[in-house]
Amino acid sequence: MSEKTININVSDLKKMVKEQLSFVGKRQGDKQGNTIFAGVTLSSTEEAILNKAIHGAAETFASELSPKITIYNESGAEGTLTFSTYGLNDAKAGAVENIFTNYAIAYIGKVTLGKNYPELAKEFADETASYLESAIKLAYSIDAPSKSDKTLKDMTGTMYNDDGTPFRGVI
Template identity: 40%
Template structure:
């Protein structure tokens, strides 16, 4: 059977945008003692940008390590993390779901890493989501579909076995 590979690319800009959306939702519900809403205008310094990029890389490496038997390649550069995996065990639909779970895991990992420093209660939700994403991805990838049924039985088979 031929090996089918699929490449997944995580773009830093896409992840940053999604994380900022999560933070803006959280920020609308948090305020300081003066009643000012937090996170209304999320801006990042160059140092914070570098830290978020490191979180994206860490998230990808953590997720990919759970699937190491299937990983055919892994690359990270300044703006993207790319990995290729063997998807000959799953249909294209399941492979697309796996890709979505991976991207959601990265977003949740970055959000968790940032929030856990100051808002542990909010961060806990992201930790639970990360666990759910990995468990769901494991079920998708390592659950092999049953072979197609064939009409007939062993007595209908013909052929020979040669032992050396």
């Protein structure tokens, strides 16, 4: 089975989330016209919840793409997602990895802004839904096999059942 592993680098994701929230905070205003920068940027104490949020994003992503995602490992601050790339070319497999990163950033934005800025949290929630939809469509699309001049007559070898015994039936 062909597989690809996505390494979840928590420190990189934290940095990307902080940049995203900073960007949003500088450009959004409250009812009085003040920027909401101070309210959306994360303090060092709030940063501790990011690990949980990142792993929550990974668990949700793995759950939504099951059974394509075959393994989710969490080891301390880092983690990995392993998914089946059967029928996917390298570009599509790489795109699933990029979608996960964007999904995680949006998921964390949704979680961190949920109580104080529900309108912004809704925008991030819409993004997470869009990223999940894209990931599911991509992960479950199957590319046609490459073309070849060979036919079944050119095939040699033995086919085996799942239990390892030679196949003796009709295809």
